[in-house]
Amino acid sequence: MNDILNILTGRYELFLLVFVRVSGIFLFSPLFSSQNVPNKLKLSFSFIFSLLLTSNFKVGSVGELDGSFTLLIIKELMVGIIIGYISYAFFSVFYILGQIVDMEIGFGMVNVIDPQNKVQIPVMGNFYYILAFLLFLLTNGHHLAIKALIDSYEYIPIGELVISEATVKQLVNILAKTFSLGFKIASPIVITILLMDILLGVLSRTIPQMNVFVVGMPLKIIVGMLVIAATIPIFNVLTGYVFKDMLKEIYNFLKSP
Known part of the structure; x- marks a missing residue:
């Protein structure tokens, strides 16, 4: 208890800067920013985590740091926000995956409300994200x-x-990478539905009496769900690659000059 009081009284400026960086991650990180997590729990966890970090710092006070205190707060908040943004961007891969799958199998018009972000999201996107x-x-x-x-x-x-040109370029490239990853993971379903569309086109030419629209929609849904069920066992491996890329990009940002 005395150690906590010493940190809050003797190193309160340093503690505040640490608390700002930790709080910045809580604003965007998918794991910690969920609205299902009570704000009191987020605040408590940020407070305790900041205390643990501050107690291990060798910096004695903010007076040893360069720059105004307001500028230091802005910089620390930006570090937390950027780390949270990178993690959120890679979790958005699964929303993009779900959107592509929905459009292919005929669920493009169906959306559900995401209680965490208060926005409409694709049905399969919600499934893949969870x-x-x-x-x-x-x-x-x-x-x-x-x-x-x-x-x-x-x-x-x-x-x-220091926000350099390389940092800005990295953040932009991350957005491009999320779309690329989403499409790559959805490629088995996209290819399967494309082949089925070709088959239906051939059948419509050979059997003009068959109503392709009546047969095609339920057939797409059935085939799409079967492909989704067949690819679930390898989904763990695919998500592992996404999470590895996420951590790689976070450390690339941290190591960037």
């Missing part, structure tokens, strides 16, 4: 995310964030 989220927790991915936050102080000490 499944990926559970796999992320099951494989202790949240531990790696917390470790990345701790390591961020090694690569970007307090007050030393």
Whole structure:
């Protein structure tokens, strides 16, 4: 208890800067920013985690750092926000995957409300996102995310964030990568539905009496669901690659000059 009081009274400025960086991650990170998690729990976890980090810092006070205190707060908040943004961008891969799948199998007009973000999302996107989220927790991915936050102080000490051209380019490339990954994971379903469309086109020419629209829609849904069920066993492997890319990009940002 005395150690906590010493940190809050003697190193309160340093504690506040750490708290700002941790809170920045909570704003965007899919794991911590969920609205299903009570705000009091988020605040408590940020507070305790910031205390643990501050107690291990060698910096005695903010007076040893360069720059105004307001500028330091902005820099620390930006570090947390960028790390949270990178993790959120890679989790958006599963929404993109679901959107492509929905359009292919005929669910493009159907959306559901995401209670976390208060927006409409594709049906299969919601399914893939929840499944990926559970796999992320099951494989202790949240531990790696917390470790990345701790390591961020090694690569970007307090007050030393520099937003370079390389950093901006990396953040833009991450968006392009998310679309690419989403399409690659959805490629088995896209190819299957494309082949089925070709088959239906051939049948409509050979059997003009057959109503392709009446037969095609339910057939797409059935075939699409079968392909989804068949690819579920390898979904764990695919999500593993996405999470590895996410951690790689986070550390690339931390190590960037």
